[in-house]
Amino acid sequence: MHETARPRRKLGVMGGTFDPVHHGHLVAASEVAHLFDLDEVIFVPTGQPWQKAGKQVSPAEDRYLMTVIATASNPRFSVSRADIERNKVTYTVDTLREMQSAHPDAELYFITGADALANILTWQDWAELFELAKFVGVSRPGYELNTDHLEEHLRDLPADAVTMIEIPALAISSSECRRRAAQGRPVWYLVPDGVVQYISKRHLYVPAGTEGKA
């Protein structure tokens, strides 16, 4: 009996601050997994996020646990501690290098929203990024998937290096969830139920000194 070559595993990598993780993130991952026939999507919460340097970000452990809670019921979703355990500012290229060495035989797909894609491709080393992964940019309400300023570079890349896709529009952001929680407004149905409960249990996003006051 001769062996047939096993097809390479296709892994999605969804980086984010996830402060907190919300249904926009989950729909993006689920939709890309379906369209690209991915075997798994690994969510990678950032350590100290580089775009957010100087801003207040919740402890990595809380963001990690919320991401675990939100993804636990999906057999194709998992969460990596790679970025939160690297004690420095997170760059996408570091995340991808680490994912590649952990899964050397896999084909990686980096999933990002329209806003983040523009940032990553503007500031980081293209050549290496595209050696490590294919990029999938998903639509996000309020942001245009505008690649005009990238055209010149995109021309030199293989056609599947960056794919832009339209996903069901959810106008949800972590910033808005934090603002709502801080004001005592509901975040039910914007984030998974377990995340609502975790936010309340850990008093995340409420101004210091007002915990417990309804």
Ligand code: ATP
């Ligand atoms: P913040 O408001 O704190 O920046 P966020 O909602 O943008 O939070 P991030 O953790 O910054 O969430 O985003 C992680 C990834 O998910 C990014 O690639 C971002 O573009 C994408 N993303 C976030 N929200 C949505 C959404 N509603 N629809 C599509 N993509 C999204």
Ligand code: MG
């Ligand atoms: Mg963001």
